[in-house]
Amino acid sequence: MATIKELAHLVRELEDQLVVCMRCGMCQAVCPLYGQTGREADVARGKLALLEGLSKEMFRDPSGVSERLNRCLLCGSCAANCPSGVKVLDIFVKARAILAGYQGLSPIKKAVLRGMLGNPQIFDRVTAWGARFQKLLTRPVNETLGTSCARLGASLLGNRHIKPLAPKPFHAQLPSLDEAPGASGLKAAFFVGCLIDKIFPSVARASLKVLRHHGVGVYLPDNQACCGIPAASSGDLETFKKLVRHNLERFPADRFDVLLTSCATCTSTIKKIWPVLFQDDDPDVLERVRTLSDKVMDIHAFLVHRLGVAPDPALPRDDALPVTYHDPCHLKKSLGVFAEPRRLLRASPSVRLVEMAEPDWCCGLGGSFSLEHYDLSSGIGRRKRDQVAATGCRVVTTGCPACMIQLHDQLSQAGDAVQVRHAIEIYAENLDS
């Protein structure tokens, strides 16, 4: 194991980025976690100060810093609101990697990340078994939402209301495609993402339907891996890089014009995290990572900017169904995509968009954050649920399957009869009429 001095030395590599923080504290206004706890260690300014302390050998034991650094949704609200432009997420993922390298991963994380996630085929097999047996362990709780909870007392699920694994994951429904560019002259690779593949395959089907409608040829390779975010946020660089390299092989950049995902988190990870964590890698690999990362696009943004989908001025119709929209952090704060999903909804005759208060307030899921800090995550989620409920809409849309999971849980816990849909599903449905 490295010494604390060596650790400090590694953290000092972040110094040029750390000094940019002027401690103004404006991140307090937007941090969903700080909004829950009021604790400075939970907000970006506090965490940046802790990292600076670590680089100055202020702490004898780094585990306190590491623990607090991991209490973060990585939603990027702070970075989007930072007056001095601190690259908070870059710093946090790099720091998590440094600290995990120093302390080692917990046995559970090691088993899950390296044993399962890192091996796409094993991951697929495990979840297939899960899909088969989940009914024995859970029971349905909310018909509208299609959620379930644990059958008996405490279990791995705790009090969660989960959206069960789909009976047939998307990759089993449609393993691969390699079409010629369609009428649009464009060919798009489609990166499915774990949550859409295993829990919301209908989102992938809707996405492909939309692409077909607009004459976009699809490149869908089989054996896709996870985008790597669970590994990156746990500081497990080894698994992260393994997954990225696997995906580089599956997605040869010369085979398509653009790489699309319908998952805000996957898009943002490929666009922002991939290049950051490959910075010091082999220049050839870095070049390939950058090429793919330059090509990745959120599907809503693609439809609006590349295919010119625009709101229909004749809409909304009087009989249209009111729906609201939740901004995924990884779309709005990370990629600046917030007008585009709304434009698709405004181009969909069946619905009328009703804005909720603070549509860009984080839903609180934060991936593994929710596994480790369910109480905090739910606290943040309840605020989102209240905002959805206040609109009176019977449907809430969003652009990220991770947010969809949290919305399902929170709405179901509150006993709401509100459906959770991906914006692309709404748009796709309207193409029939």
Next chain:
Amino acid sequence: MISKALVKEFQEVVGADGVFVDEADRAVYSYDAAVLEPVVPALVVRPTTAEALARVVRLCNENRLPLTVRGAGTNLSGGTIPNPHGVVVLTNGLNRILEINTEDLYAVVEPGVVTAKFAAAVEGQGLFYPPDPGSQAVSTLGGNVAENAGGLRGLKYGVTRDYVMGLEFFDANGDLVKTGARTVKCVTGYNLAALLVGSEGTLGVIHKIILKLIPAPQHRKSMMAVFDRVSGASETVAAVIAGRIVPATLEFLDNFTIRAVESYSQAGLPVDAAALLLIEVDGHPAQVEEEAAKVEAICREKGASSIRVAQTDQERNKVWEARRAALSALAKLKPTVVLEDATVPRSRIPDMVAAVEEIARKYQLTIGTFGHAGDGNLHPTILTDRRDQEEWHRVEQAIDEIFDRALAMGGTLSGEHGIGIAKTSFMERETSRATLDYARRIKRALDPHNILNPGKIIGDA
């Protein structure tokens, strides 16, 4: 070190959740927004009731523990940097708006209420709470009172001081002191609220604030005037005031700041302009239109090369975007930002702007200046890198000289950022030895064990 038994006592008062003992939890209360060395406190506590707050103060006093109250920790003078043996007391667990009275035009709040949230709640009732410090999105009202925070509307609407009708606070013993009232008039006893406002936590621990509210102005109009000479801008300021017009805001940006904002936000600002004035008048619609026309005429008369009057809310936003972006735009240029706030009588603004430019040249520093031209409160903003020791030394000399020049013009060390620990050593230069002794005698009488934020404002008591 604070003994385990004592930690337990604090835990009994505020609950185990409300006491932060771990090194990492304490380390994040070692700083505020001032560019100063951090100091890690021995303990941090977060009371959520007035009773608990009182008992925390009493415990500190009985155990002679220095106590630093902290709201959002956004002050720019080190006022919330604690003592290494001391306790940081957080107020953000005391964050209720207790009352907004639309008949008698006042509100009662706890100290941890966030300024902008309060202002929005008041606005929701058709009323107006004008003080708007730059950190209002996160700053707390308790902190605003303790620092006597200002903002952009000082010229017409005054500062926090002008809205404090009454306070309830705990003295060093943890006993409750009440001052002021919910009435416009109140001469019951010493005006202790006035003593507490701006005392930076050195004289008492505030737990309840009665704030004055006013009717919201019905109408407002904003404009941006561009000047080729700084003197044109400052003559305009003087002429507007001489014309018996009191704008709600009258903000100044120098050429360096204009260029920084433009390269940051591409707002279409004239990068070769020497200065910009951003002006807003508010009030009754007829009066606003008349005053706006007069201000526009004065700007032209004083040589404004162009004037943009906002016709819609969107255009109004556009005008203020430039001002709101000023600090961000400057902050992005260098790692360390030293935001000064030496203030001069408004008629001396041209001299002060010239002095700052001269100081920047003399010490070879990058300084952008913007601020509240209407009330003489400029913010010379020094851009540097605190890791560069040689340059940092020049920064310190420059700050020293900025103070000297402001004082020579009849100005003051700080318009709104406070003295904290950053400016204690300059206090005597502006006031006198006797003034400091007088203040220290007050402090010693009210806080015999010197536990209330010791070292701030007056140095060693």
